[in-house]
């Protein structure tokens with residue numbers, strides 16, 4: 523398949539549950555060999571969207587096509603060209619890694635011997651050989667998630683859907699998953715993933731759609747979206763009663779205050795600002811704070827998070843995103 527050719531497109535894709543509009547007219551186009559991320563807080567409609575794209579749920583109206591085939595009328599054809607890895611484990615915990623992958627390969631038409639060989643190859647490629655003979659219930663969360671994703675790749679699909687592939691994983695396991703996703707893409711698979719993390723989208727995706735309660739609030743490259751938000755500045759001061767003084771000083775240097783809830787009367791105070799200045803501008807801020815006798819525990823620039831992007835794009839904070 524030629525890179526750049528459209529493999530997935532939707533037209534006014536919509537899903538309701540009763541009177542609840544969960545996805546409101548999504549128009550999306552994903553070219554071959556790219557990674558597209560659907561980004562949004564809990565309940566924004568990400569899972570509903572990928573389930574419709576993967577033929578697992580019927581749209582209420584609108585349509586989606588994969589490789590030019592309609593996901594409802596030509597579902598059987600679409601199914602042959604996609605892989606889907608949901609949020610919950612699809613592998614059988616009582617079977618070993620090898621048995622799970624062999625079973626998936628057999629279900630997809632491999633001979634007994636071919637299935638075993640393919641399973642062994644995949645387990646080796648994805649660093650699971652040592653655990654191959656163990657029942658999956660003995661695996662760590664990260665290993666289990668990896669096996670889930672590998673199971674979605676047994677028949678190398680043209681399009682792979684990953685629903686929150688790294689939620690709940692430690693940073694090491696996350697990095698491993700990013701590495702695999704990149705290797706699939708290098709081999710020509712197009713990936714559509716959902717995530718609650720802007721940094722994940724930035725690291726993996728070529729293009730992003732941010733959803734809010736079923737509507738698209740932004741779409742484009744992660745870079746462009748992060749740029750609309752700007753970066754931030756965190757200042758932690760020891761005396762929580764100096765909030766007003768700190769804010770006034772940082773604003774003088776171009777900081778835009780972001781609501782920073784007071785936590786504990788006696789704990790150091792963390793104040794967050796929108797801030798586009800260069801790192802070198804931190805020194806004068808520190809000096810000014812020092813001149814006012816404000817003890818600073820920490821000061822640092824930080825990258826925009828999904829919360830920042832969301833706040834900037836919708837004017838209200840996200841709900842339910844884990845800290």
Ligand SMILES: Nc1ncnc2c1ncn2[C@@H]1O[C@H](COP(=O)(O)OP(=O)(O)OP(=O)(O)O)[C@@H](O)[C@H]1O
Pocket residue numbers: 539542544562563564565566567568569570571
């Ligand atoms: N079968 C269903 N019946 C009724 N409402 C549903 C059903 N499935 C999902 N919803 C509702 O649709 C909305 C979007 O859910 P969806 O799972 O698509 O969101 P999400 O962005 O994937 O969030 P999460 O990160 O929690 O999976 C939610 O308000 C949810 O309660």
